[in-house]
Amino acid sequence: xxxxxxxxxxxxxxxxxxxxxxxxxxxxxxxxxxxxxxxxxxxxxxxxxxxxxxxxxxxxxxxxxxxxxxxxxxxxxxxxxxxxxxxxxxxxxxxxxxxxxxxxxxxxxxxxxxxxxxxxxxxxxxxxxxxxxxxxxxxxxxxxxxxxxxxxxxxxxxxxxxxxxxxxxxxxxxxxxxxxxxxxxxxxxxxxxxxxxxxxxxxxxxx
Numbered sequence: 386x387x388x389x390x391x392x393x394x395x396x397x398x399x400x401x402x403x404x405x406x407x408x409x410x411x412x413x414x415x416x417x418x419x420x421x422x423x424x425x426x427x428x429x430x431x432x433x434x435x436x437x438x439x440x441x442x443x444x445x446x447x448x449x450x451x452x453x454x455x456x457x458x459x460x461x462x463x464x465x466x467x468x469x470x471x472x473x474x475x476x477x478x479x480x481x482x483x484x485x486x487x488x489x490x491x492x493x494x495x496x497x498x499x500x501x502x503x504x505x506x507x508x509x510x511x512x513x514x515x516x517x518x519x520x521x522x523x524x525x526x527x528x529x530x531x532x533x534x535x536x537x538x539x540x541x542x543x544x545x546x547x548x549x550x551x552x553x554x555x556x557x558x559x560x561x562x563x564x565x566x567x568x569x570x571x572x573x574x575x576x577x578x579x580x581x582x583x584x585x586x587x588x589x590x591x592x
Contacts (some may be wrong), residue, residue, distance in 0.1 A: 389431070407447065412445060467572040
């Protein structure tokens, strides 16, 4: 194999470590054959055609992220998996040719959605934390009333602190489910945008 092509493909494989082995083999084989058939002897020409190995890998992974769910729509994903999908697609869009107006608009929309999503996460975290901390604080303060002779007020505040603490603990799993739903919907939205941008199939190379 051409030494320049060999080096390019080696770097590409290193950036595609998250791609399943079976898919990695097909993708690498396709781009090897593509470069060999094109008789590329200059790294600059390869980069002009495909981008740097890192840029191409980002586009491949983003295309993979928007393609796989079409076959696995029923598979449940965790919040971590959804956030990873969002991040991979965003990086892929950023690696797309900047001359594509849709890509530029998509980046703006994606960043706005991520900011809104982060704001929701922070707000929910503040609510839960505030309730829990308030409950603990009131409980600590109530001890002074219980052992200071004002036991009636002390018991009242103990009850209030337990209510706040229990509410925060009950809200936690509900909010976590809501966050999981929100991130899944956000990932689906990013996938929809990605399908519109990646008209050239970087991952489905044989499509």
